[in-house]
Amino acid sequence: RKEVEQDPGPFNVPEGATVAFNCTYSNSASQSFFWYRQDCRKEPKLLMSVYSSGNEDGRFTAQLNRASQYISLLIRDSKLSDSATYLCVVNRDNDMRFGAGTRLTVKP
Amino acid sequence: DADVTQTPRNRITKTGKRIMLECSQTKGHDRMYWYRQDPGLGLRLIYYSFDVKDINKGEISDGYSVSRQAQAKFSLSLESAIPNQTALYFCATSDLLGDNTGELFFGEGSRLTVL
Numbered sequence: 001r002k003e004v005e006q007d008p009g010p011f012n013v014p015e016g017a018t019v020a021f022n023c024t025y026s027n028s029a030s031q032s033f034f035w036y037r038q039d040c041r042k043e044p045k046l047l048m049s050v051y052s053s054g055n056e057d058g059r060f061t062a063q064l065n066r067a068s069q070y071i072s073l074l075i076r077d078s079k080l081s082d083s084a085t086y087l088c089v090v091n092r093d094n095d096m097r098f099g100a101g102t103r104l105t106v107k108p
Numbered sequence: 109d110a111d112v113t114q115t116p117r118n119r120i121t122k123t124g125k126r127i128m129l130e131c132s133q134t135k136g137h138d139r140m141y142w143y144r145q146d147p148g149l150g151l152r153l154i155y156y157s158f159d160v161k162d163i164n165k166g167e168i169s170d171g172y173s174v175s176r177q178a179q180a181k182f183s184l185s186l187e188s189a190i191p192n193q194t195a196l197y198f199c200a201t202s203d204l205l206g207d208n209t210g211e212l213f214f215g216e217g218s219r220l221t222v223l
Contacts, residue, residue, distance in 0.1 A: 044212075045214070046212070096212065
């Protein structure tokens with residue numbers, strides 16, 4: 001079983017839609033959690049950290065449920081520029097483990 | 109110029125050849141990493157280094173070696189390349205991860221094909 005699992009998608013949504021991505025992790029000792037974004041043929045870049053209380057950055061909301069070992073990312077009012085692969089990342093003792101990513105395509 | 113630079117960006121080689129991928133950074137970070145990315149598997153850590161004298165194996169180090177020549181330079185070697193090492197390789201740097209910032213800064217990637 002992979003340490004970090006994500007639905008690979010693809011998610012194809014129209015502009016303006018709300019879309020949610022889920023991620024589960026297997027190691028309960030994991031300490032910190034993140035979402036990265038990777039554009040096609042590019043390097044991953046940090047989108048946002050995920051805090052236990054939930055956090056929001058503009059149209060993006062991240063949630064963490066430690067009891068269920070579950071992380072989510074919600075994107076509201078999707079833009080064409082949101083099209084990318086979203087990587088769930090879990091950190092334990094400075095060992096960052098990446099999910100395989102969920103691909104999102106936002107269409108006009 | 110990119111803060112994290114990888115060379116070469118693309119390489120095609122034959123089974124059994126020795127290959128070196130180089131990474132240099134101008135961010136002044138102590139920590140450097142090598143990952144490989146394969147479709148459906150995500151990024152997997154090969155080796156990491158927290159300073160010039162520190163080298164650590166990651167999740168999938170077999171078949172690879174590294175050298176931390178200076179704070180700014182971290183190279184990855186495949187002593188005898190095999191086809192299942194065909195992948196996209198990323199170098200990354202970070203300052204500290206313990207403070208929950210979680211930010212790894214990646215190079216643009218090196219696409220390696222082993223025939």
